[in-house]
Every structure is written in structure tokens, then in C-alpha cells.
Amino acid sequence: MEWLLDPFTVSFVRRALVAGLLVSVLCAAVGSWVVVRGMAFLSEAVSHGILPGVAIAYLAGVNVVLGAAASAVVMVLGVSWVTRRRGFTADTGIALLFVGMLALGVVIVSRARSFAVDLTAFLFGDVLSATTADLVWLAVATCVAVALALLCHRPFTALAFDESKAVTLGMRPRLAHLLMLGTVVLAVVASFRIVGTLLVLGLLVAPSATAALARRSILPTMLLAAALGWSAVVVGLLVSWHADTAAGATIAGIAVVQFFVAVAVAKLSRAVRWRASVGPAAPSAAA
Template sequence: MQFLVDFFLTPFNVSFVSRALIAGCLAAILCALIGTWVILRRLTFFGDAMSHGMLPGVATASLLGGNLMFGAAISALIMSAGVVWTSRKSSLSQDVSIGLQFITMLSLGVVIVSHSDSHAVDLTGFLFGDILSVRWKDIFIIAVATALGTLIIFLFHRQFTALTFDERKAHTLRLAPRFTHLLMLALIALATVVSFQVVGTLLVFGLLIGPPATAALLIQHKASISLIMIVASLLGCAEIYLGLLISWHASTAAGATITLLSAIVFFGSLLTKSAISRLNFTA
């Protein structure tokens, strides 16, 4: 019994691991809430592009000795504005606009990083994060962002729902679908900026998409958006805890372990659901 207690709890008696757990759970909750809308509105490509598009801001902040999260925020805002501007000024679809911004920002980030003498190490940190180096100041920022994101989602729940399921009805009801869409893009940017230090710019997409996708898979009634958010939040926190635990005992990269676990949970749930459906059909 003592062995089990030591195995599951001892790592979190270490201060930097306990801070990582708190920061990770806060980021997981924010990503679950916003990621639910990303899944339902089919904005996964934008979420992926945004997670990579932060690289120029993060790289610039690192080279100048500034705050990485602030640099990421600036980069995310520029990319969001670029996507909207390109879509309005051209006849191209939003997916094309997102793709163009994606390759531009990612390439620019790599160019900036290449000016650093230790760019290989820096780039690894940018891409995969360092959750174990999270400070209390970072946790405070993540907590404020999570509270702000939760409040916005609560206040604009009706608008988001209308935009997701019937954009024309949102127009009819004067629910400002264009503003609502911009607000949703801003929330995605908020989630990616806050979470990149936990799992890195490359893997934040997994935290944003994994738990909400699993929750949406498990819950039959997609109209139960609040339930999907709750289940996704619980899954995200559980994956943060287990990911840190596995990383501690197996000496693996914490951010990558968390994201890989998220993918395993999704595909495991998909296989299980498929097997149950087949058994029910056979019976």
C-alpha cells in the first residue's frame, strides 16, 4: 500500500512538479472550454495554425530577454488579424487564409530562431515547452486567463451556440455573428498563448483538441455543450496528472507525454466505442 502511495503522490511533493500540476490543470480547463467550440465549429485547422504561428513572438521575446507569454500574445493577435483581413480582402476561403498565415508565421519564427547561437536548444524549448519550469507568476497569469475565458464563454454562450448550429438564424436574431466569430478566434488565441509554456507551441494543439474531441465522442447528444465542456475539463486534468506522473517515473519529456496520453485516450475511446457498437449490432 505504501508503495502505491509513494508511486502516485511522492512526485507531487516536489515543489516544481506541484506547480506544474496546478498550471497544467488550469490550462487544461481553459483549453477544454474553448476547445469544445473549436470541435463543434470545425476550427481545428485554425487552432493548429495558431499554435505554430506563435513561434515568431516567442522567439523574438526570448532573444530580447522579454516575457515569452507576452511575445506569444502579440504573435497570436497578429495572426488572428491577418486571417480575418486576408479573408475579407480576397475571394479565398478562410482555410486558405489560415494556411497562408500559418506558413508565413512558422517560417518567420524559424528564421528568427536561427539567429540565436543556441537556436537548436531554444527551438526545442519553444516547440515542446517546459512545464516543470512554471513559476507562481506564470500560474497567476494562467489562472486570470482561465477565469477570463470562462466568463466570456458563460456570457456569450447563446451567441456561440447560435453561430455554431445556424449562422443564418444568428443573423436573424441579431446576435452579431461576425463579432462572435472574431471573439471565438480571440479565445482560441488566448488558450494557445496561455498553454504553450505547459506543452509547447507544437503540442498545445493536442491539449486544445484531445480532451474535447474525446468528450464529444463519448457524449451522444451534441446539444449538451456544457456536459462536453465538463467532461473535457475532467479528462484534461486527469491527463495532466497522469502525464506528469509517467514523465517523472519514466524520465520522459513532460509536455510530449501529456499530449501523447491525450491522443491515446481519444483513440482508445474510439476503439472501445466501435467495439461496443459492433457487439450491440451483433446481439
């Protein structure tokens, strides 16, 4: 049992555990809608598109979280503007802004020799460096995301499954879509300092996609996604401690592995049920 408990006797590992648990709940509350709505590509684009805002905020001596939030808002508004042009799909707008914002961020970083933020830390995060202030910020963001998920459950559900019906019911799907995008921005901005911009997508999509395999309603999917995220955090920190691997990458990798294991188990279960159903019929057919 020592190998299981020893890592969590260290203060920075305990803070990393709390941070990971909060990020898991935050990403479950948002990620369930991301999966149902098919917004994974947009979420990835937002997570990459905050780089120029972070770089400019750092060079201007402003809080990088504010820069990340401003950059994410520009990204979302830009995608919406391109999508409204005739003949362009949402994927086109997302791809254009994704590449453009990321390229701008890299150019700013490459030209600013005084830029002290390590790109590796930006992309992959450092959950083991979580501070008390980070935990407070994550707790506030998590509460806001959960509150929005609960308060906007009906309009979000109508938007995700039948947008025309949402219009008929007067649920203002455009406003619901903007609020949904806002929760994505909140999750990315709140989490990137802890798990990085690349790996936030792992916790945003993988646990929710795994939970969605059970084909449950949204709220149970969120709860299951949070539980899967928690298990990925705990196992990831243990593996990282004993195998000396990057903690954030290990956590995200385990979350993705959970999905493929669940898919394999589901296929095996269907195969077993199919064999059980056709097995008794085989002798009678032969007779």
C-alpha cells in the same frame, strides 16, 4: 501506493500538476468550441504563428507573452484579410499565414545568435519548470476563458450550428466569431510556456473531441473535457516520472490516446448492441 504518491511530494511536480489542471480547464472551455466550430487547423496555425512575436520580443527585451499575443493577433487578422479576398477559402488563408509566420520566426531565430530561448522548449514546453507567476497567469487566463464561454454561450452556439439563424436573431455572428478567435489566442498564449506550441493543440483538441463523442450539449462536453484533461495530466506526470520521459509530450500523448480508446470502445459497444438486437431474430428467421 508509494509509486503513485511519491512524485507529488516534490515541489516542482506539484506546481506542474496545478499548471496542468489549469491548462486543462482553460483548453476545455475553448477547445469545445474549437471542435464544434471546426477550428482545429486555425488553432494549430495560431500556435505556430506566435514564434516571430516571441523571438522579436525576446530580442527587444520585452515580455515574450506580449510578443506572442501580438503575433497571434497579426496571424488572426491576416487570415481574416486573406479569406475576404474573392475566390479564397479560410483554409487557404490559414495555410499561407501558418507557413509565412513560422518561416519568419525560424529566420529571426537563425539570424539572432544571442537568442537564448531553446526552440525545443518553445515547441514542446516544460511543464516541470512552471513557476508561481506562471500559475497566477494561467489562473487569470482560465477565469477569463470560462467567463467568456458562459457569457457568450448563446451567440457561440448559434454561430457554431446555424450562422444564418444567428443573424436573424440579431446575435452579431461576426463579433461572436472574433470573440471565439480571441479565446483561442488566449488559450495558446497562456499555455505555450507550459506545454509548448505543438502540444497545446493536444490539450486544446483531444479532450474536447473525446468528450464530443458522447454527443452531449456544450457545457457537459466542457466539463467532461476538463475531467479528461485532468486525468491525462495526472497519468502523464506519473508516467513521465517513472519512465523518465518528457512530461509535456507524455501528457499530450495520453490525451490523444484517450480519444482513440474512446472511439474503439464506442465501436465495440455499437457492435455488441447490434449483435444483441439481431441475435433473437435469427432463430425465428430460420424457422
